Amino acid sequence: MSYGDDENGGFAVAGSFPKGFGYGPDDTETEQPADSPEDKPRILLMGLRRSGKSSIQKVVFHKVSPNETLFLESTNKIVKDDISNSSFVQFQVWDIPGQIDFFDPTFDSDMIFGGCGALIFVIDAQDDYIEALARLQMAVTRAYKINPNIKFEVFIHKVDGLSDDNKIETQRDIHQRSTDDLAEAGMETVHLSFHLTSIYDHSIFEAFSKVVQKLIPQLPTLENLLNILISNSGIEKAFLFDVMSKIYIATDSSPVDMQCYELCCDMIDVVMDMSSIYGARDDGAFDGNSSSIIKLNTNNVLYMREVNRHLALVCILREDSFDRQGLIDYNFMCFKKAIQQVFDVRKQVASTNNSDGRAAMATSHNLLHHNGSVEGAAS
Known part of the structure; x- marks a missing residue:
């Protein structure tokens, strides 16, 4: 291994992503002002309570040990995480509480879904997911009417506790049920992408990689x-x-x-x-x-x-x-x-x-x- 400074003691900068997508230059090395958080692409983490949304966010973006996430409290309000302090990819991750009511007058759907680049719905594969599928259909229907450009991703989460056969069967069942639910709601054109994930291996990083790539x-x-x-x-x-x-x-x-x-x-x-x-x-x-x-x-x-x-x-x-x-x-x-x-x-x-x-x-x-x-x- 070799580690050394360049001649000027600085760092090489390889350009930037287009500003409209929130991928800016390396702001620590330039005098250009950073984009405001609201200008960056937004990824929503949604799902029922205790489905693992906050754990995913902590493990992927904050280097928290998976075992430490066992002590996280349930999310009671929207948590906005600006992923740009020490990373090249610059976007916001919003952790949406599982108990939120999409039809509540205080829930500003236009604001939340309007600037959204991707919506990740987390389903606990070790739990009864009938209620989760109903919430998924509700969230996708609401979001698509406001912003049809959203990428919809389904994380079938906590699969570390399932056998390989059960993983495949669970994914097939969730895929079939969610597709049928959207078809009944007249949303046949909506495409859902499915990922088997766990915070105890690298599957969660690969799944997030595929989501981020769609925003580049x-x-x-x-x-x-x-x-x-x-x-x-x-x-x-x-x-x-x-x-x-x-x-x-x-x-x-x-x-x-x-x-x-x-x-x-x-x-x-x-x-x-x-x-x-x-x-x-x-x-x-x-x-x-x-x-x-x-x-x-x-x-x-x-x-x-x-x-x-x-x-x-x-x-x-x-x-x-x-x-x-x-x-x-x-x-x-x-x-x-x-x-x-x-x-x-x-x-x-x-x-x-x-x-x-x-x-x-x-x-x-x-x-x-x-x-x-x-x-x-x-x-």
Whole structure:
């Protein structure tokens, strides 16, 4: 592992997400004012009381141990959590009390659902979920009429207490019942996404990753760049991580294997712990030269490189492919520059929808051209 400051003692910044989606520059390093909390994308956590909403929020975004969540009190009012202090992904998570009445005159549905990017409904898989499905149908119907652009996600939670067969059967039953309920309400066009989750493993982080990715407009471009990177570097799998939350904001098009994802998360934990203890700064953030190499007993290598102080690229590749580390490092620098170009162009030319696509194609072409040149030279 290596940790070192760059020449100026600062951090590399790889651009930003478009302001309209609440993804701003690294405000600790720029003098630009941060977006107000109300301007950021909003993710709602809904569900019945004791379904696990607050525990999910604490484990994913506040590094609380799953066992410590057993002592959390039930939520009695809307809790707004601004996820932007030490993270690249910038949005708000609203924890909505389970006992809330959508038809209560004091419940401002327009305000709550109007600025919502995603609605996550948490269902306790170890409890009788008939009442929860009724509340889900009520929440989706109400929210969709106010804001049809909301992404609806269902977390079938606490599945750590179920067998594999019971998990599949529970998911199938909830999927069928909720679909039928929405069809009866005339909401056939509404799409629900289902995730099996638990705070005692990495499933909750993967599920939240998929939710956050739907709020990132540059996701297809990032996936394309990752595909080009791995195809020209002998890499088997690559993730672009937000290191503080362990949410991956993009990965290549190959299927995600949970064991690989867990290894990458564990690697980030190790590096962040080392940085917080021995790093030159006390905020635990990456610096301009942060990297880590872990060789596994399966003849695979985990390789991590910083993209900026909050983003990291974590790759899995075979040990023989890592013999050409110089090529991989050069391709990574091309990838890092490409990300910066995509975000910069998105900021500069936000008035036209096609500009980002043209810039992405040009950036991808340049990355492929550079990589091809290096491979030709290396051969």
